[in-house]
Every structure is written in C-alpha cells, then in structure tokens.
Amino acid sequence: MPSEKTWQQWLERLYNLRRDKGGDYERPHKAILLIAILDLFDRGILCHNQVALSPELLKTFERYFEVVRRNDDWTAIDDPYCHLADDGFWQVLAKSGNQPLPEAGHSSRLPSMRVLRETYGRFDDDLWASIVTYAQCRRQLRDALIARYFPAHREELDTILGIQNSLPSALRDDPPGRDAAFRHTILEIYDHRCAACGVRVRVDDHLSLVVAAHLTPYKISRSDRPDNGLALCPNHHWAMESFLIAPCPDDGHKAGIWRVRAGLDVQAEGERDLAALENRPVIPPNEEKFLPAFEGLKWREDHLNTR
Numbered sequence: 001m002p003s004e005k006t007w008q009q010w011l012e013r014l015y016n017l018r019r020d021k022g023g024d025y026e027r028p029h030k031a032i033l034l035i036a037i038l039d040l041f042d043r044g045i046l047c048h049n050q051v052a053l054s055p056e057l058l059k060t061f062e063r064y065f066e067v068v069r070r071n072d073d074w075t076a077i078d079d080p081y082c083h084l085a086d087d088g089f090w091q092v093l094a095k096s097g098n099q100p101l102p103e104a105g106h107s108s109r110l111p112s113m114r115v116l117r118e119t120y121g122r123f124d125d126d127l128w129a130s131i132v133t134y135a136q137c138r139r140q141l142r143d144a145l146i147a148r149y150f151p152a153h154r155e156e157l158d159t160i161l162g163i164q165n166s167l168p169s170a171l172r173d174d175p176p177g178r179d180a181a182f183r184h185t186i187l188e189i190y191d192h193r194c195a196a197c198g199v200r201v202r203v204d205d206h207l208s209l210v211v212a213a214h215l216t217p218y219k220i221s222r223s224d225r226p227d228n229g230l231a232l233c234p235n236h237h238w239a240m241e242s243f244l245i246a247p248c249p250d251d252g253h254k255a256g257i258w259r260v261r262a263g264l265d266v267q268a269e270g271e272r273d274l275a276a277l278e279n280r281p282v283i284p285p286n287e288e289k290f291l292p293a294f295e296g297l298k299w300r301e302d303h304l305n306t307r
C-alpha cells in the first residue's frame with residue numbers, strides 16, 4: 001500500500017479538484033468521471049493506464065451523473081476528461097505518437113469529440129500503480145470522493161456499483177489522510193482564521209493556530225464537504241464541541257450567527273468572552289459556495305442546549 005504521506009497528497013488533490021469559476025455551485029463532473037473510471041476498473045473493463053473515451057466509460061459516467069445532476073448540469077464528459085489535466089495527476093495524450101494534447105486542460109475551447117476519440121487519459125504512474133494493485137485503494141479513493149463531493153448520494157452511488165455485503169457505512173475504514181485533506185481544505189477557505197473570534201496565527205506556511213471542525217459530525221454525516229466545516233481556534237473549537245456555543249442559521253447572515261448556551265455567567269472571567277459571542281455573525285469563508293450549509297448549522301443549533 002502507498003505510504004500515508006502519499007495518500008494524503010493524493011487526497012488533498014482530490015479534495016481540491018479545480019473547477020470552473022462560474023457561480024457558486026460546485027459542478028460534479030470531474031469527481032463523477034473519476035468514480036466512473038474506478039468502476040470500470042473494478043469490473044475489469046479497464047486494465048491499462050490508457051483511459052479512452054469509450055462507449056462504456058460514457059455510459060458509466062452518465063449513470064453516475066444522473067444521480068447527482070442538477071437541472072442545469074450538462075452531462076458532458078469531454079469537459080472533465082480534458083480539464084482533469086489541470087489537477088496534476090492526469091494527462092490527455094494522442095493515441096498516435098503518445099504526445100500530450102496541448103489544448104486539453106489549458107484552453108477554454110475544448111477539442112471536438114472526434115479529436116478526443118483519438119486520445120486517451122493517463123494517470124500519474126504512482127497513483128495508477130496503487131489503483132491497479134490494491135482494490136482497497138480504489139475503495140478508499142471512491143469513499144473519499146463521495147465524502148467530499150456527494151455525501152447525500154452515497155447509497156444511490158453504492159447501488160450503481162453494486163457493492164455487495166458491504167459494511168455499514170459507519171464501520172468502513174476511512175482513507176488514511178482523510179482528516180488531513182479535510183483540514184487543509186477548511187483552513188484554506190477560511191484563510192486560517194477562527195470563524196468565531198477571527199484570530200489568525202500562521203507561521204512558515206505549515207503552522208496554523210486554527211483547527212478544522214465538522215458542523216454535523218463526520219460519523220453522522222460522513223461528509224467532508226467544505227460547507228460542513230468551520231475553522232476555529234482551539235478555545236472556540238473546544239467550546240463548540242462541548243456544545244457551549246453553536247453557529248446557528250440566521251435570516252440576516254448567510255454564514256449564520258453564534259449562539260451561546262443559556263446560563264453562562266457573564267461575570268465570570270473565563271465565561272465572559274464566550275458569552276459575548278451571542279448574536280455575533282459567523283466569519284464567512286472566502287467564497288460563497290463554501291458557506292456553512294443550513295443542515296449543519298441546524299444540527300449545531302439543535303444540540304446547543306441539550307448537553
């Protein structure tokens with residue numbers, strides 16, 4: 001099996017697949033393409049590091065895509081097939097000559113399907129070796145993609161793959177490095193700033209004061225989506241996980257507002273700072289599409305006064 005560090009690097013890339021800039025909605029195409037490719041491999045349809053735009057791949061892509069698509073999504077495979085080349089582990093090469101297709105990934109105008117049928121996609125050799133050798137690797141990559149992009153569709157996606165005798169999802173192994181990939185994503189989108197007090201300490205690019213917290217806990221939601229996360233300093237992280245404070249939905253603030261458990265003593269020195277958070281807006285992430293999801297805020301609100 002690949003080392004934990006290698007896994008972590010791949011997962012971080014998969015967690016941060018580059019997407020088109022348009023709008024706030026994260027388009028699902030690249031993640032679905034990867035899931036479709038892993039599926040073909042599991043079924044023995046694919047066995048070389050030459051992933052052609054075959055009818056089987058197109059059909060499998062469409063089946064998965066149907067599960068997650070929104071109304072205005074185009075079921076277009078050529079776009080992710082080419083633009084995956086921006087992510088650093090995939091190349092599109094011409095069948096004749098095996099040369100990288102210069103247009104793929106870099107141009108806003110995609111090559112025609114006629115041209116693309118004469119190409120194949122190729123994974124980074126190390127990643128490919130793991131996909132080929134270890135069924136467990138494929139399973140973990142797939143689980144990580146679903147946790148990150150499609151947690152709400154996990155069961156339907158599993159049904160398509162025909163996963164049999166699978167363990168209940170809560171008992172499945174998580175991919176090594178999953179936490180690190182989530183943390184990296186959340187810290188980036190919150191610019192290493194606590195979403196409660198705004199404190200930011202960052203030294204040498206890898207030392208950061210804040211930690212990444214799930215809104216709805218991972219064991220319940222199985223979701224590593226960025227909108228299920230919040231960056232918090234250790235104090236506010238502890239207070240949120242102890243249900244003393246909670247980010248809650250609010251009509252006036254898209255990222256929500258903080259509420260504080262009833263009964264905190266505003267006179268006591270240690271509790272005063274926490275109590276002062278009441279009604280303060282949650283400091284939002286850098287892009288609107290990563291705003292805390294309503295369900296996660298609601299989960300926190302519902303648990304505020306229950307412990």
Ligand SMILES: [Zn+2]
Pocket residue numbers: 194195196197198199232233234235236
């Ligand atoms: Zn803080």
